[in-house]
Amino acid sequence: MIENRPWLNVITHAGLLLGVFFLCFPVWMALVASTHGPEALSRSPIPLWFGDRGWENYSQLLAGGLPEAGGVPVGMMMLNSLIMALLIAVGKIAVSIIAAYAIVYFRFPFRMGFFWMIFITLMLPVEVRILPTYDVIVRLDMLNSYTGLSLPLVASATATFLFRQFFLTIPDELVEAARIDRAGPMRFFMDILVPLSRTNIAALFIILFIFGWNQYLWPLLVTTEERYYTIVMGIQRMTNSGEALPVWHYIMGTAVLAMIPPVLVVLSMQKLFVKGLVEQEK
Amino acid sequence: MAGLSLRGVKKVYPGGVTAIHGADIEVADGEFVVLVGPSGCGKSTLLRMVAGLEEITGGEILIGGDVVNRKEPGERDIAMVFQNYALYPHMTVRENMSYGLRNMRTPKAEIEARIAEAAKILQLGDYLDRKPRQLSGGQRQRVAMGRALVREPKAFLLDEPLSNLDAKLRGHMRAELKELHQRLRATFIYVTHDQVEAMSLADRIVVMNAGRIEQIGAPREIYDRPATRFVAEFIGAPPMNFLPGALIGAAAPHVGVRPEALTVGGAGEVRLDGVVKLVEDLGADRFAHVAVKGAEAPVIARVAAHARHAPGEAVALTAERASLHAFDAEGRRAA
Ligand SMILES: Nc1ncnc2c1ncn2[C@@H]1O[C@H](COP(=O)(O)OP(=O)(O)O)[C@@H](O)[C@H]1O
Ligand SMILES: [Mg+2]
Numbered sequence: 258m259i260e261n262r263p264w265l266n267v268i269t270h271a272g273l274l275l276g277v278f279f280l281c282f283p284v285w286m287a288l289v290a291s292t293h294g295p296e297a298l299s300r301s302p303i304p305l306w307f308g309d310r311g312w313e314n315y316s317q318l319l320a321g322g323l324p325e326a327g328g329v330p331v332g333m334m335m336l337n338s339l340i341m342a343l344l345i346a347v348g349k350i351a352v353s354i355i356a357a358y359a360i361v362y363f364r365f366p367f368r369m370g371f372f373w374m375i376f377i378t379l380m381l382p383v384e385v386r387i388l389p390t391y392d393v394i395v396r397l398d399m400l401n402s403y404t405g406l407s408l409p410l411v412a413s414a415t416a417t418f419l420f421r422q423f424f425l426t427i428p429d430e431l432v433e434a435a436r437i438d439r440a441g442p443m444r445f446f447m448d449i450l451v452p453l454s455r456t457n458i459a460a461l462f463i464i465l466f467i468f469g470w471n472q473y474l475w476p477l478l479v480t481t482e483e484r485y486y487t488i489v490m491g492i493q494r495m496t497n498s499g500e501a502l503p504v505w506h507y508i509m510g511t512a513v514l515a516m517i518p519p520v521l522v523v524l525s526m527q528k529l530f531v532k533g534l535v536e537q538e539k
Numbered sequence: 540m541a542g543l544s545l546r547g548v549k550k551v552y553p554g555g556v557t558a559i560h561g562a563d564i565e566v567a568d569g570e571f572v573v574l575v576g577p578s579g580c581g582k583s584t585l586l587r588m589v590a591g592l593e594e595i596t597g598g599e600i601l602i603g604g605d606v607v608n609r610k611e612p613g614e615r616d617i618a619m620v621f622q623n624y625a626l627y628p629h630m631t632v633r634e635n636m637s638y639g640l641r642n643m644r645t646p647k648a649e650i651e652a653r654i655a656e657a658a659k660i661l662q663l664g665d666y667l668d669r670k671p672r673q674l675s676g677g678q679r680q681r682v683a684m685g686r687a688l689v690r691e692p693k694a695f696l697l698d699e700p701l702s703n704l705d706a707k708l709r710g711h712m713r714a715e716l717k718e719l720h721q722r723l724r725a726t727f728i729y730v731t732h733d734q735v736e737a738m739s740l741a742d743r744i745v746v747m748n749a750g751r752i753e754q755i756g757a758p759r760e761i762y763d764r765p766a767t768r769f770v771a772e773f774i775g776a777p778p779m780n781f782l783p784g785a786l787i788g789a790a791a792p793h794v795g796v797r798p799e800a801l802t803v804g805g806a807g808e809v810r811l812d813g814v815v816k817l818v819e820d821l822g823a824d825r826f827a828h829v830a831v832k833g834a835e836a837p838v839i840a841r842v843a844a845h846a847r848h849a850p851g852e853a854v855a856l857t858a859e860r861a862s863l864h865a866f867d868a869e870g871r872r873a874a
Contacts, residue, residue, distance in 0.1 A: 430625035433592050438639035438686075439613030448638070452629045 284516070291315070291510035298505040314510045329483045329491060331511055337406075338470055338487040339518060344407035345469030346462050353413045354454065357420035358446055362432070372421075379414040383475050391478055401482045410475065416461055423457050424450070459529040466522045470515075488515045541603025541693040542568040543589065543726060549597035550584050550750075558584040560750045561598065566694075571720050571727040575737035576747035577773070582730040583698055585747075589728065590696050591615050603693050613642075618687035622699040624679045626671040626686070633667040636686045653689040660719065661685050677708045684719070694726040701736065713739060734774050738762065746770045768870035771795050777826055777839045784865065786833045787811070791865030791873045798826060800862035801840035803848070807857030813838060815852045829854060 290298055292311035297304055318331045359365075360372050383390060390409045399405030427450075435445045451458075476487045486494075492515065495508045543566040550559040558581045566572050574582045587593040589600055591612035599606050607615050618639075626635050633654060640650045658664045661681045671679055680700060687695055701709045701716075717740055720727055731737055737744050738758045746753045746761065746769075754766040765771035771779045772795075779795040787794060787809045801811075813831035827848050828837040840856050842848060865873040 428623065428625065430621045430623055431627065433590075433612070434619070434621060434625035434627070434686075436592065436612045437590065437617070437619050439642040440638070444642060449627060449629075 287509040287512050290505055291507075291513050293506055295504055295506055310506065314506055315514075318507060318510050318514065329486050331488070331491065331514060333484065334486050334488040334491040335514060335518070337403075337485055338489065338515070340403055341406045341472065341476065341487060342466050342469035342518070344403060345410045345472075346465035348407060348411035349413040349416055349465050350458055350461055352411055353416035354420050354451070354458070356417045357424055358450060360417075361421055361424040362442075362445075375412075375414050375417050377414075378412060383410060387474070387478070394479055400479050401485050403485075405479045406472075406476055406485065406487075407469070410469065410472065413465070416465070419457060419461065420454065423454060427453065456530060459526045463523055463526050463530070467519045470519050541726060542566055542570075543603075543694055543728070544601040545585075545589070545598065546601070547598035548585070548588060548595060548600060550581070550588060550593065551596045558750055559588075562752055564745055564752070564755065566726060566728065569724045569726055571717075571729065571740060571742045572745060573729045573731060573737040573741035573743075574745045574747060575731055575734055575773075576753075578732050580747045581750040582732070582747055586619075586696050586698055586728060586730050589694075590617055590619050592619075616690075616693045618690040618692040618695055620683045620687050620695070620697040620700045622702055624671075624683040624700075624703075626679060626682055628671055631668050631670055632663060632674070632682050632685075635671070635682060636689050639686070639690055650689075653691070654685075657685040657688040660688065660722070676704050677712065680704060680712060684716075688723075692725075694728060697727065697729045699731055700729075702731070702733070709736075716740065734776065738774070744774075746773060748773075764872070765795075765864060766872050768793060768795070768866045771864055771866070779864070780834075780836075780838045780840075782811075782831075782834050782838070786831075787863075789863065789865060792868050793866040793870070795864040795866065796838075796858050796862060798839045799841045800858050801838070801856045802858070803827065803840060803842050803846065803854050803856060805857045808860045809858045809863070811838065811856040813854060813856065815848050815850050815854055817850055818842070818848050827854070829856060831856070 286303075286305075289304060289307055291314055293304055293308035294310050297308060320330065320332075356375060360368060360375075394400060394405050394409065397405075399408070431449070432445070435449055440448060471489060472487070473489045473493070476485075476490055477493075480486060480490070488511065492508060492511050495511065496503055543564075545562050545564040548559060548562045549557075551557050562585060564572070574585060576582055584593060588595050589602075591607065591610060591614075595608050600608060602615055602617065612619075627638065630638065636654050636657065637650045640653065645653075654667070658667060661684060663678070663681055663685055666674060666678060666682070671682065674682065680703075683700065701712050704712060713736060720740075729736075729740060741758050743755060744758055744761050745755045748769050754761055754770045756764075756766075761770060761774055765774065765779075768781070772781070775797060777798050779797050780801075781793055781795050784791045784794045796809075801807075811829075811831050811834075813829040813834075816828045816830050816837055819826040819828070823844075825842050825844055825846070827840050827842045829840060831838045838856060848854065867873045
């Protein structure tokens with residue numbers, strides 16, 4: 258719909274600005290709160306502009322551990338989250354692109370059966386199968402390990418389905434040209450399929466990285482050692498400070514820090530993503 | 540380069556469609572053979588069996604004397620040009636052309652030399668570092684040709700390579716292709732549904748219909764002595780006219796006569812009276828559609844460029860007996 262009426266423009270812009278305000282206000286508050294001392298945030302009215310303790314708060318968060326978070330340095334938790342999120346994102350993409358490759362390009366018994374089996378797992382996210390999965394991880398002795406943190410989250414029906422749909426749009430002639438050019442199955446996959454999928458991979462990476470980064474329940478179950486704590490767990494532990502007042506300035510600081518990696522991923526991959534959309538290959 | 544033989548080649552698709560009923564074709568080394576026929580007659584199937592992209596249900600295919608039935612496409616030493624070019628979209632022109640050679644572990648210097656040579660022949664020098672999407676249709680077509688060329692294969696297989704180009708460019712590329720063949724003296728098998736392409740490119744034409752070979756012969760031979768009524772109608776535009784034999788006192792049930800063999804007025808041995816229905820002016824040629832009593836369809840005759848014939852005009856068409864083609868009831872040529 259293309260219309261050109263000034264007052265309509267004003268209304269739409271006002272609507273959009275309101276939306277932006279609602280979305281950004283919590284982020285703004287976190288940012289502001291992280292630069293004040295603990296007292297400023299327990300008093301009313303709470304400040305809406307930056308305080309003077311930003312430097313102090315952040316250096317305390319990054320360098321030393323917080324007793325409120327079990328004494329684990331935020332930097333370490335961020336690293337754990339990063340490793341987990343990367344393992345999940347890369348693992349999911351790798352497994353699903355290979356699964357889709359098998360399903361689309363190879364004829365094997367029960368091919369469609371396998372496809373539907375993968376598809377059905379859409380209905381079984383970790384939260385649903387959490388007890389049996391936990392049991393498996395215990396038996397495999399994977400508690401308190403990066404493998405335990407990421408492996409149960411790696412299988413992805415959605416990504417498999419997405420790659421399958423994409424592969425189905427690749428013309429047969431291209432596959433045949435590659436066969437004539439002596440590209441075996443491995444070469445065809447690495448030289449042709451993967452490069453052609455790179456915008457899909459970028460889009461999925463963004464989504465899956467954030468999915469991995471935001472994991473809460475599963476890390477809570479499989480980690481008991483502090484050196485495997487993730488940042489999302491850390492924030493939660495800080496708010497559960499029991500008798501003492503919650504350290505809101507630290508909590509908000511941690512939240513701000515926790516936002517940085519996903520934002521960086523989105524910003525850096527977005528370029529590739531948009532580029533892929535604009536330069537549509539035929 | 541090498542010759543090619545198809546011996547009793549059959550194709551039944553899973554699901555039961557018999558696409559090729561048994562084809563015997565001998566292609567000499569360096570020959571340009573065109574497979575022509577209407578859409579769906581099995582041309583692509585036949586070519587794809589030669590390429591190894593389609594399993595051979597029966598018979599044998601030999602390339603350079605070796606049976607290749609069980610060989611992978613990459614091992615047959617052939618190159619193929621596809622209708623939609625099938626260029627790798629993420630690779631530059633140079634990478635597209637070198638991909639097959641790299642897979643065969645050809646030395647780098649050799650690859651470079653071959654690409655330079657192909658780029659020179661096909662005038663692709665300025666585009667080597669572009670991606671396919673940055674090229675026009677004609678340029679893409681050339682790249683597809685270049686990718687085949689650098690392989691220096693035993694045979695080039697082309698499946699309707701010009702059908703995605705506009706008419707003018709098609710004519711131009713057709714001439715280039717012919718020139719390329721004369722220069723390389725390589726074996727070409729070329730598939731098209733366009734009889735003009737077939738006539739102008741081929742050393743020999745294979746006319747196919749519904750999975751069967753109707754006739755194999757030099758273009759002139761096919762045009763002058765079509766073996767079946769199907770070939771007679773398919774080759775030549777506008778197509779040959781068909782009349783009941785009785786109408787002109789011939790023994791054969793069907794008699795064909797090409798539009799250019801008919802003259803308006805004149806003193807031919809055979810005479811047909813009719814009424815002009817319309818006149819088609821194609822610039823170089825002018826064709827009159829004449830309703831003749833006893834003929835199923837209007838008879839088309841080429842008329843002199845200066846002649847003025849108006850619809851409704853009564854005319855007499857004449858032809859020499861020697862220019863008639865007689866066919867029996869099954870559509871086979873009656874000597
Ligand atoms: N993969 C296939 N499976 C079943 N039938 C096919 C397949 N490919 C082609 N055919 C059938 O085989 C016949 C010949 O097809 P094709 O060789 O593509 O014809 P052409 O190239 O002459 O137009 C057609 O009737 C077509 O429907
Ligand atoms: Mg075809």
